[in-house]
Amino acid sequence: MELEPNEDQKLLFDSAEAMFARRYTPGFRAEVVTAPAGWSDAVWQAITELGLTTLTVDEDHDGAGAGPAEVYVVQQALGRHAAVEPLLDGTYLPSWLIAALGSDDQRRELLPTLAAGTAHGAVAHAEPGREWDALPAVRADRSDSGGPVWLTGVKSPVARADRASFFLVTATDSEGELGVYLVSADAPGISRTDGRTTDWTHAARLDFDRTPATALGNPGRETAHALDIAFARARIALLGEAVGLMESGLAQTVEYLKSRRQFGVPLSAFQALVHRAADLYAQTELARSIALWATATLEAFDADDTVSILEAADDGFVFVAETARTVAEEIIQLHGGIGMTFETAISHYAARLTAVTQSFGGIGATRRRALNSSSPVTPPSALRNADQALLPA
16 A cells, blocks of 8 residues: 555445445434434445455455455545444454454354354453553453353443444453453343443443353463554554544535625635634645555555554554544534534534544553654654665664
């Protein structure tokens, strides 16, 4: 990927964007997020028919085996319409973890259902009062006879848990090792309390009380690394959605400035407002460049795992999420009071952009990791031979 999608990827974007545009008519998102299901089954059916759920599953398990660039353009199309269907939370992220850690039987059982869109997963990692990168407080206990694993503790918030077929739960075993555990959504010992997030999408609190579970892989350093890589992939995928949200938020704001009249003239006649809109355009384009750079770096990592993908994901997320917060604030300000109303589309774009800043540990946790790494003093590049591209000191 040369910092620009190729023709096939652009065609995929056009197909996904057209599908979302046909269904996300004015007021549709507000209607869907207030419905009991939390997203549209009709839209999800269209997503599966278009093959978007197959992208992150390999061909051996009925998937398309696509790469980061394909995920990026689909996420961008989803963001263009602030769509709420759980592609990233319910399909892409679970599939990455299962592919990286699952046994052959677990892959054969779960990955085809994710690719077909007939099952959804939910990754349960966040815990109340715990930093994102700390060891989980949820315990994974095993009987002395080597029997099944039992989980005890609380996870919250867990995105899209209310309609998940299974959970992937992070927990710490008796030896202090981090593991990822597969739990059926109807397993005994689970108490679920449903709620909503800042963008009105569904999330839940999960209480585990000696809930039976099965480990994905062996708890320890390799599992921790695989979890870090999966979350890095998710952060980079989220950047595509953020770019799509910013594009549409900006376009709607510019149209509002042209059509809304004050003192007998359109708002676009006021130079200060035009300058603010122009600044938003520049920030959106910068965010796009950083998101494409992070995606290209992930493609390079898939070809060569010595590429520093964790630092690239954190740097990209911090920049784009900070921009997302600024864009969210500005598009509301430029719309005035009407931008705060639930019935207005722009409020949903601003709410989702705000939710992006809080995802996967949020800006704070990501910045702490970035500052503890070498990335602040390493010039970023998407080139394979970056050391040859940099000017000498």
